[in-house]
Amino acid sequence: MLKLYYSPGACALASHIALEEAHADYELVRIDLSKGEQKTPEYLAVNPAGVTPALVSDDGVLTENLAIMWYAAATHPDAGLLPPDDAPFELARMLRVNGFLASALHPAIGKVLFARPPLEGEARAQALEPALAKYDIVEHHLLKGPWVLGERYTVADGYLSVFSRWLRLADLLDPDRFPKLNAHLTLVQSRPCVQKALHMEGLHPA
Template sequence: MLKLYYSPGACAMASHIALEEAGADYEVVAIDLKTGQQKTPEYLAINPAGVTPALVTDEGVLTENLVIMGYVAQTHPEAKLADNDSSFEFGKMQAFNGFLGSSLHPAIGRVLFARPPLEGEARDKALEMALAKYDLVEQHLLKGPWAMGEQYTVADGYLSVFTRWLRQANLLDASRFPKLNAHLDRVQERPAVQLVLSMEGLAPV
C-alpha cells in the first residue's frame, strides 16, 4: 500500500487529491510543520529535504508533488488523471505543474509563510511578484474549464492548493482572477477533493 506523508493544508494536498481521485490504495501520515516534525531524524530518513510530501511506494520513496502526481496518474491510467497516451500532452501538463512548483509556489510562499514575516515595501514587492505569477495562469496557462482543457487532470488539484491559499488570505480578487475563482469553486465541488479536505480537517474556502 502507498503511504503519503503530508501536512494539512500544505502543498502536499495536491498529491493527496491525486491519490484520492485515482482511487488508489493508500494511507496517510500527518507531519506537523509547526512543531518541526519534518526535520526529525525519523522523517529526514524518509525525505532528507525535510519537506512534505513524500510518497512511500513498493519500489522506494518519491518526493516532489510534480513527480508524485505524475506517478499516480501513470500507475492509475483508468482514472484518466493525465493524458497517458501522449508523451507530449503529458509533458505539457508537467510543464504547467513545473511552473506551479518551481515559480508560483516559492513566490506566494514568501508572502504568506516567510519567518519572520515580510513587512512594508519588501512584502509589497514580493506580493506583486507573486500575483504576477497568478496573472500568468489566469491569462495564459489555465485553458478552462480545467487547467489542461476539457479533461480534469492532477494539475487541477495542484492549482487549487495555491488558489486556496490566496483566497484564504483574501487576495484571490474576483475581478482580477475570475477564471481562477471559478476554477477553485469547480475543484472544491469534486467529491474526492471534499473527502481530502475533511481527512485533513479542513473545509472548502
C-alpha cells in the first residue's frame, strides 16, 4: 500500500487529491509542521529535505508534488488524470503549468503567506504584488477553462486549486481580477474526491 506523508492544507494536498482522484489504495501519515515533525530523524529518514509531501511505495520513496501526482496518475490510468498517449502536446502543456506552479508561483505566494517571522507593512506589500502577478499569468495565459487544459480534468487542476485556495483563504483571490481562477477553484472543490481529501485533512472548501 502507498503511504503519503502530508501536512494539512499545505502543498501536499495536491498529491493527496491526486491519489484520491486515482482511487489509489493508500494511507496517510500526518506531519505537524508547527511542531517541527518534519525535522525529526524518523521523517528525515523518509525525506532528507524535511518537507512534505513524501510518498512511500513498493519501489521506493518519491518526493515533490510533480513526481507524486504523475506517479499516481500513471499507475492508475483508468482514472484518466493525464492527457492520452496520443496527445503529447497536451501532456507538455500540463507539465508546463505544473512546472510554473512549482517553480514560480509557489515560492512567490509562500513567501507572502508563510514567512517566519511574518512579513508586515512595506515588506509584505513588496512581496505581494509580484506574487499576484504570477496568478495573473495563470489567469490570462495558462488556465484555459473550465479546467486547466480545457474540457479534461488532470492532476494540474488539483495542484492549481491548492494555491488558489490559499489566496481565497487570505481574502486575496479578487473575483474581479481573477474570475477564471475563482470559477476554477469552486469547480475543483465541487468534486467528490477533492471534498473527501479536504475532509480527511480536517479542512473545508474555501
